Amino acid sequence: MANSTSKSVANFLKDQDQLPAHLAKDAGLGNENVGTDDLAIPRIDLIQQLSPQIDKQSPKYIEGAETGHLFNSLSGNVHDFIFVINLQFEQKWQIFKKRKFGGGFEGSFDSEADATAHLDAQGLPHEQYDVVDTAIHKCLMLDENGNPDQPVLIYMSGSKQRVSKNWNTAIQLKNPNAARFASVWTLQSVGEKNKQGQPYFNFKVDFAGWAGEDLYAEAKRLYEGLVSGGTDALAKDKEADKAETADA
Numbered sequence: 439m440a441n442s443t444s445k446s447v448a449n450f451l452k453d454q455d456q457l458p459a460h461l462a463k464d465a466g467l468g469n470e471n472v473g474t475d476d477l478a479i480p481r482i483d484l485i486q487q488l489s490p491q492i493d494k495q496s497p498k499y500i501e502g503a504e505t506g507h508l509f510n511s512l513s514g515n516v517h518d519f520i521f522v523i524n525l526q527f528e529q530k531w532q533i534f535k536k537r538k539f540g541g542g543f544e545g546s547f548d549s550e551a552d553a554t555a556h557l558d559a560q561g562l563p564h565e566q567y568d569v570v571d572t573a574i575h576k577c578l579m580l581d582e583n584g585n586p587d588q589p590v591l592i593y594m595s596g597s598k599q600r601v602s603k604n605w606n607t608a609i610q611l612k613n614p615n616a617a618r619f620a621s622v623w624t625l626q627s628v629g630e631k632n633k634q635g636q637p638y639f640n641f642k643v644d645f646a647g648w649a650g651e652d653l654y655a656e657a658k659r660l661y662e663g664l665v666s667g668g669t670d671a672l673a674k675d676k677e678a679d680k681a682e683t684a685d686a
Contacts, residue, residue: 480512519626521580539566573602619657
């Protein structure tokens, strides 16, 4: 039997990245039943000294990744910095099984009491789990040209909570009359040390400018979807992993 992968196939355009004109007229057909709950929403996180993304023996290894890089959990792309629009913020309490007991993500809850109640209801020993107060920033990531790219989640716990609070404050202070999603921010990393003097990387957020008219319209559309519950999956990081950080 001939190896089909070696044949020249004339019926599909395998080397064309752009959508051909004859396909554009039927945009969305076939995806009527695919909601955001059925899609994977990537996280943007930081690569630390113990992150599996720089461990060549790990299945999560990313070629070219270095400590301090930002990485996309879905695509595996790494960045020195990215531009984002902050669409919405919420606080969650997430449960992680401690690494020495096997690790893993147990669930996300609206309050610490709800998280503790879940452990009790499931008969899970409290000493084997961490309940982590986590800030979640639901953002629109832009490409290098400042155009909308994709929705992303940015989780901030531990020392990142300080960055989260400062970001929320900066958004408010830039112009109290502006919507949260009116501004564009540069997200990158900065080196810090924890209480034990161990180095790690934290997020650094700086104002980059105001959204243009078209960009603002797209950000508003995504925000309205969040409010209506249409993109509730942004808060459901079903593949959440505990960050491999050295910060306390």
